[in-house]
Amino acid sequence: MNNVSDLVLDGNATALLLQQIFAPDIALAKIRCEACDCVSSVGSLALYAAPMGAVLHCADCEGVLMRAVDTPHGLWLEMTGARCLRF
Numbered sequence: 001m002n003n004v005s006d007l008v009l010d011g012n013a014t015a016l017l018l019q020q021i022f023a024p025d026i027a028l029a030k031i032r033c034e035a036c037d038c039v040s041s042v043g044s045l046a047l048y049a050a051p052m053g054a055v056l057h058c059a060d061c062e063g064v065l066m067r068a069v070d071t072p073h074g075l076w077l078e079m080t081g082a083r084c085l086r087f
């Protein structure tokens, strides 16, 4: 393997890893806020619920960490306000 392109695979190669990451109870996962670096349990975040989905805010700075929406076109998860999730 002498070429970097030999290391590039398509997203299907991560299926098992991603299934392991998203299978545990998300409420127990720790989430780090991008804005203030606070770490909280997802289950302890402030939830603003709406008929189509939910917006979860940081418990410390009230920044938006996650948006989850259920639409006719699929389930959407946006996490630009979060630095990482730890399960």
Ligand SMILES: [Zn+2]
Pocket: 033, 034, 035, 036, 037, 038, 058, 059, 060, 061, 062, 063
């Ligand atoms: Zn924050």
